[in-house]
Amino acid sequence: MTRHAPEPTVVHVPVSHPLVRPLLRELGDEYSRRYGKDAHAEISRYPDEEFTAARGGVLLLLLERGAPVAGGAFRRYDATTAELKRIWTHSAHRRRGLARRVVAELEDEARARGYRRVRLTTGPRQPEARGLYLAAGYAPLFDTEADPETLGLLPFEKLLPAPDQQRKAARP
Structure with missing residues (x-):
């Protein structure tokens, strides 16, 4: 009998929460390896407050047995646009669809907060992203045909559908 991991729990936390540290540390280490320079400063480029509800943002984690396995955030880009940042899956938990779940959770949260569009940037050495x-x-x-480098x-x-459009699309 194969044991499957439990369904991850979604939690919203501040950037300063101790469970966020492994996410940011591993993400910074990975960016540093891929791009050949210390990327930890880039990870902390935005003030923590930008990822709080009061400033139009959020940071969420997916937890299994209380440990973070994936996470991500968004910040307010403008009145109708959220900007995704720091989408991450722990290296031991990749290839399970967790990053896709993080993106979907962030989109749902952005939509609920009135955003109608999501934007993001990723680097040229992140083909998985x-x-x-x-x-x-x-x-x-x-x-998409150009060399990413x-x-x-x-x-x-x-573009995010309005909440009423999403409900209509989900009906059988």
Whole structure:
């Protein structure tokens, strides 16, 4: 009999919460390996307050047995747009669809807060992220045929249906 991991629990936490530290540490380490420079400063480029409800943002984690396995955040970009940041899956838990779940949870939260569009950027050395966003219905705002290294950051956006449109689409 195979034991499956329990369904992850979604929690909203401040950036300062101790469970966020492993997320940011591993993410910074991975960015540093991929891009060849210390990326930890980039991880903390935005003030923690930008990821709080009071400022139009959120940071959420997926927890299994109380430990973070994935997470991500958004911040207010403008009055109708949320910007996804720091989508992450712990290296021991990849290839389980957790990042897609994080993106979906963030989209739902953004929609509930009145945002109608989501934008994000990812780096040229993150093909997994590029694939995730394309599979999740994000429109690339760059030439997908170009060498990503020549483009720098890869921007994406997605329009969110209004809550009433989403309910109609979900009906059989």
